[in-house]
Amino acid sequence: METSDWGIKSHREKGTISLRSHSSDISLEEHSYRHEQDVPRNADFVHTLARKYASDQGGNLPGWTGFNTQVYKDVPKVSKIGYLPVIDAPVTDIATVNTILRHSVSICTRLQLPEIVLVFDEALYAKAQQIKMEG
Helix, strand or coil: CEECCCCCEEECCCCEEECHHHHCCCCCCHHHHHHHHHHHHHHHHHHHHHHHHHHHCCCCCCCHHHHHHHHCCCCCCCCCCCCCCCCCCCCCCHHHHHHHHHHHHHHHHHCCCCCCCCCCCHHHHHHHHHHHHHC
16 A cells, blocks of 8 residues: 555555545645635625625726736746546446546646546445545
């Protein structure tokens, strides 16, 4: 069994990935992320005030996206959001979900990210949970 830097254990002999140790480290409490939300929350408030002021003066202010492109000139050119390649296999097959998990961990490792977030529909989530429980 191998443990990655971010606590995900992979069982090579089974080909499964256990996310148990890592998932318990992630806080789900809103107050845990309040400091990371301060700047965006303040920017939203400034946008609301600016639109109200512009409206009262008979002017026009761009919408939220236009406002942010005017305020933030240093927009990063690299995105950390991407899509996985298409896997030509039955989507709810346990081997397919296993492949998705393994491939996601591989991408995370290559990009040297501390964590990776996967979004599943209900059927895939149930299979991922099944793999997690068996791991």
